[in-house]
Amino acid sequence: MEMKMFFPLLLLVCSVSTAELQVQSDNDILSHVRQTEGKVEEAESLTEQQTCTQDINAVLREMTALVAALKVEVQHLQKDNEAQETQIKELQDHNRVQAAELAAIKVNAENQVEALKREGEAKQLAFSASLLASGQEYTGPFNTHITLIFRNVVTNIGNAYNPNTGLFIAPVRGVYHFDFHIYGGGSTTNPTSAVLVKNGEQICVSWTRQPAGGQKASNGVSLLLEIGDVVFLRMRANSRIYDNTDHHTTFSGHLLFTM
Numbered sequence: 001m002e003m004k005m006f007f008p009l010l011l012l013v014c015s016v017s018t019a020e021l022q023v024q025s026d027n028d029i030l031s032h033v034r035q036t037e038g039k040v041e042e043a044e045s046l047t048e049q050q051t052c053t054q055d056i057n058a059v060l061r062e063m064t065a066l067v068a069a070l071k072v073e074v075q076h077l078q079k080d081n082e083a084q085e086t087q088i089k090e091l092q093d094h095n096r097v098q099a100a101e102l103a104a105i106k107v108n109a110e111n112q113v114e115a116l117k118r119e120g121e122a123k124q125l126a127f128s129a130s131l132l133a134s135g136q137e138y139t140g141p142f143n144t145h146i147t148l149i150f151r152n153v154v155t156n157i158g159n160a161y162n163p164n165t166g167l168f169i170a171p172v173r174g175v176y177h178f179d180f181h182i183y184g185g186g187s188t189t190n191p192t193s194a195v196l197v198k199n200g201e202q203i204c205v206s207w208t209r210q211p212a213g214g215q216k217a218s219n220g221v222s223l224l225l226e227i228g229d230v231v232f233l234r235m236r237a238n239s240r241i242y243d244n245t246d247h248h249t250t251f252s253g254h255l256l257f258t259m
Contacts, residue, residue, distance in 0.1 A: 125158035126254035127168065136244030140235055141190045148194060148233040148241070150251045161253070167232045170225035174258040179220030180233055182241050183248035186212035193239040198223060198231050216248065222256065 129150035131139065139148070149166035161168045170176065184192030191209035195202050196219065206217035223231070233251050235241060243249040 125160060125171070126252075127156045127158075127161035128154045128250065128252040129156070129161065129163060130154065130247035131241065131243035131249040131251075132245075132247075134245070136242075138185070138240050138242050140240035141238045142235075144237050145234050148235050148251070150233075150249075152247065158255075165232075167230050168253055170227060170229045170231075172255070172258050173224075173226050175222055175224050175256045176231075176253055177220065177222045177256055178231060178251075178253040179218065180206065180251045181216060181218040181249060182206055183214065183216045184208070184240055184242050186210045186215055187240070190238055190240045191236075192217055192241055193236045194241065195234045195236060196221060196231065197234050198225075199229055224259065 130152040131148065131150050133151040140146075147166050149163070150161075151163050153161070153163050156163075158171060160171050168178075178196060180194060180196060182192055182194045184190075187209065188211050191207055192215050193205065193207040193209075194217075195206075196204045203223065204219045204221050206219040208215045208217040223229075225231070231253065241249055
């Protein structure tokens with residue numbers, strides 16, 4: 001009886017142990033599979049990270065190479081720009097020089113034209129004027145010298161004489177001849193006198209004094225004048241000069257020849 005009951009129990013125990021061992025084995029296998037899968041996933045993740053890192057490094061290398069190439073290109077462009085700026089500056093300097101030369105040529109040409117014009121006009125250069133434009137009167141006496149202004153212009157070819165100032169201004173270099181005649185009444189104190197002046201320098205004088213009656217004095221001279229030289233008549237202090245519609249008092253000049 002006891003033996004009969006032992007064997008079933010033994011079989012049951014063996015069945016239980018075998019089942020437990022099977023369960024443990026399945027668990028171990030499942031755990032191992034999970035560990036293996038985890039390692040595989042970790043390996044795959046590492047591989048992906050390595051691949052990504054390699055891709056980033058490759059992109060960085062490409063970008064570095066591209067930046068280096070751009071730097072080189074920028075340097076070339078800078079050199080080209082510097083060369084162009086140098087050429088532009090040289091052209092600007094050259095243009096300024098040319099402009100200055102053209103301006104000088106223009107001025108020289110204008111001066112030559114003006115000189116030729118003056119020479120052409122100088123071939124017909126003469127003036128003659130009397131002291132009063134109308135009426136009759138004495139000029140002076142004054143206690144200082146004065147410039148005589150001959151207002152009645154008879155001839156003024158070339159317009160070198162100015163009837164508003166009494167000045168003759170030479171338009172060309174040359175030899176000019178001037179003469180002047182002054183008229184006055186007799187006086188024991190006030191002579192009839194005038195001086196031909198060139199650029200403030202006394203050149204020649206006409207002078208007369210008698211106690212009564214009319215009196216006249218004259219003089220003349222040829223002068224070498226430069227362009228712009230000024231010639232006029234000056235009445236001396238305490239002198240007096242008379243003129244009327246008969247035009248007794250005159251001042252004349254003309255160019256003899258250019259130099």
